[in-house]
Amino acid sequence: MTALIVVAVVLALFVAFVIGVYNTLIRLRNQVNNSWSQIDVQLKRRHDLIPNLVETAKGYMKHERGTFEEITKARSQAMGAKTVAEASKAEGALGEAMSKFLLVVENYPDLKANQNFLSLQEELTSTENKIAFSRQSYNDQVLFFNNKIQMFPSNIVANMFKFGKRDFFEIEIAAEREVPKVSF
């Protein structure tokens, strides 16, 4: 009789544990998915901003045709990207083109004084930040989720219900890895 009660209690505890961990895992997975969609929203926003920016800047920067072409090309590639790998590569290139453009802007004081351009620039700066921060938060969530899945005792439940590891979102930025060249 007592043995039966002990077994029943242990079983009940185990079931409660499984339910608790399962719900935590589901919540974490939803958070990961939500963070992922945040990145998407911000990338779309960047794509929408760029034509406006180019339109405003064109009149002032007649000699920078190459920069604009680079941006436009990178944008259409990023928008046409199908897979995650493609997207992260194209977005990296677009980010690079944008930061190059913002550096060139420093040489055009008239443009920098333009009210319209100033507000576009703030939006662009903020969008770039939001992309970076949403990537950061996505990677944080993925790290936490992956830890939970691999660590004891939650890994038992994760294996029971086949929760899979998630990948980090790394943007390939060639410039960040390049060693700066010094010439004399």
Next chain:
Amino acid sequence: MWELIRANKRNSIVLIVLMAVVLLLLGFVIGLGFFGSEGGFFGLIIASVIWLILTLVSFSSGDQIFLAASNAKAITHDDYPQLFNIVEEMKIAASLPAMPKVYIIPDSAPNAFATGRSPETASVAVTAGLLGRLNRDELQGVIAHEISHILHRDILFVTVAGIMLGSILLLSQVFLRGMFYSSMGSRRRFSGGGKGGGQAAIFMLIIAIIAAILAPIMAQLLYFALSRRREYLADAGGARLTRYPEGLASALEKIANDPSPQLASVNKVTAPMYIVNPFKKKGQMKLSDLTSTHPPISERVRILRSMSHGASFKDYSDAFTNVTKNKTVVPAMALTKEDIALRQASAEAKKKQRAEYQMRQVGDIMRSVNQFVFLTCLCGLKLKIPPNFKANKVQCPRCKRILDLPKK
């Protein structure tokens, strides 16, 4: 991160239960002191009624009362895009479930606070003085600190604990004043109460007076000790969100060295909500360490500046023990190893500030929030007309043209 939130929640509950016990005990003792042995329950009931009412009010509209008391005005993206964008950036970094409402306080003292019941219904308010003085990276640091308060659930804690402290203060004040007046009137009730119970009644009364004096002090020390700890933790959280501790450090430095007069509309209960102590000190002694709501700014800055390896809680905790030589404030659960690299300053921070232009811009925002009408004269002068200006024509002070005001 999540471990920290859990630890914080538990601490909040412990503190709130402790304060509730203090409050109810105080009510009980005061009741005993006032009305004799049957009065204990009466006091208990009065204390719980006061507490219940204040708690209900603070839950339903505590943040609104606080925002209104500090004269904060809600803004939208169009009023001040940069501030709004920065709040949104930090909301994304912290993955909050909803965008906090953004407020500006028309006050030249640089300061900021966050309030609300939950991360879903939070608000962030900054003063105009803060907007006028900080660059983008610094403002981001301050907002990150505030968003960390929201993320760590400190906003609810401050509201509930603050209300509890308020009720304890109120109860003891009422009792002590009541004592004072009744002792001026008839003393008979206390001295000759029952048959031979006089001694015990006086004894109870003395205990009640001591309790009424000590309880608020105890509650305040408890509250302040925890809020100091939470300031450090919000600094750590802010550094972790931005990956750039220098932004917050240099913002704190600017705020500390600011000569503006102290913030209007602030009191003992609300002071812990602000990013730096809104009370300007005058000739403080060492005792202030116990009673102050905030850690010393210079120390906070030094901790943030010595985080040279990374931006995780572990890095902050190491920097903290290095600088203060004290035990760490970060709960052990949150000290997991994380590899979080620092980032560089943004391009704008490296540029020299155009302080005067920035100040004027903030002034214009305050005016447009306050329904000022802007009118540009043909001679180029910008007229800023207050909402209580009744006439429908105005003369330009430079070129003497008569201008029509737009109809409202």
